[in-house]
Amino acid sequence: LTNDCLIPFGILDIKTSKPYFYNFKNKPTSNAMVDCIEDFWKTEYQNTSYNQLSILLDNGPDNSGTRTAFLKELVNLSNKYNISIELIYYPPYHSKYNPIERLWARLENIWNGFLLETTEICLKFMDNLTWKGNKSLTKYITKKYEKGITIDKKEMRHLEKYFITRNPVISKYSLIISPYY
Numbered sequence: 001l002t003n004d005c006l007i008p009f010g011i012l013d014i015k016t017s018k019p020y021f022y023n024f025k026n027k028p029t030s031n032a033m034v035d036c037i038e039d040f041w042k043t044e045y046q047n048t049s050y051n052q053l054s055i056l057l058d059n060g061p062d063n064s065g066t067r068t069a070f071l072k073e074l075v076n077l078s079n080k081y082n083i084s085i086e087l088i089y090y091p092p093y094h095s096k097y098n099p100i101e102r103l104w105a106r107l108e109n110i111w112n113g114f115l116l117e118t119t120e121i122c123l124k125f126m127d128n129l130t131w132k133g134n135k136s137l138t139k140y141i142t143k144k145y146e147k148g149i150t151i152d153k154k155e156m157r158h159l160e161k162y163f164i165t166r167n168p169v170i171s172k173y174s175l176i177i178s179p180y181y
Contacts, residue, residue, distance in 0.1 A: 006122045009033055011040050012100040014056070017132035018044075019103050022139050023123060029145040030062055030070035036141075038077055043137070046081065054086040058095060065089060065166075065175050068151035075163045078179045085177040103131055 009028050011020040020043075022028070022036040041053060057063050063070055065087055078085050095101045111125045119140065127138040151159075167174035 006119050008126070009036050010100055010103060011036065012103050012131070013040070013044060014099060016044070016134065018134040019129065019131045019136040020139075021126040021129075021136055022141055023119075023126070024141050028062070028141075029147055029149070030067055031073055031149065032141065032143075032145045033063055034070065034073035034077055035143075037074075038080075039139070041077070041081060041083070051082065052084045052086065054088060056098060056100070057087055057089050058098060058101075059089040059092065059173075065172060068156050069149040071164060071177070072151050072155070072159060074177050075159050078163070078177045082179045084179070087175050087177070089173040091173060106131070 005025055007024045007027055009022045009024065009032070011022070012018075013020070020036070020040055022032075022039070024032060028036070037053075037055070045053070059065075061067070065071070074085050074087075077083075090098050107126065107129055110129060111122075114121070114125070116122050116125075123138055123140055126136055129136045163178055163180075165176045165178065
């Protein structure tokens with residue numbers, strides 16, 4: 001983009017095959033990503049009998065299972081909606097197995113050769129994309145998020161002890177966040 005910057009954050013609902021594109025002017029923070037996850041939950045599942053959200057992640061630095069701000073906000077989300085949130089991370093160099101990577105490839109193929117000169121052009125491409133017959137939901141987020149949020153070690157130990165359960169065999173790649181009971 002010549003005068004704009006657009007950084008997308010994507011969610012692909014495996015159950016319904018519906019893609020979601022959340023777009024930011026700046027690199028989304030951990031809190032911004034959790035806001036997108038909350039928006040997705042409210043849009044698709046809040047008024048259903050579902051009480052668990054399983055998320056497949058790429059193990060990037062902003063959404064890793066060790067990112068304290070990300071985990072704290074997910075604990076808050078879990079408590080707010082009384083849901084369990086399971087984080088399942090793909091190991092490094094296994095992105096080819098992550099379905100959303102195929103969605104990104106499709107988007108790149110669709111806009112291949114076009115001049116993506118404005119935010120509006122990019123958003124229109126995303127908005128018109130369909131995946132397995134489902135039209136995408138595209139949003140442009142203008143909220144400003146504070147950067148550099150850290151959670152102190154004592155608070156993280158508390159969250160890890162009471163709300164975050166790691167799989168003992170693959171603790172780096174699988175964890176469950178449980179709400180207050």
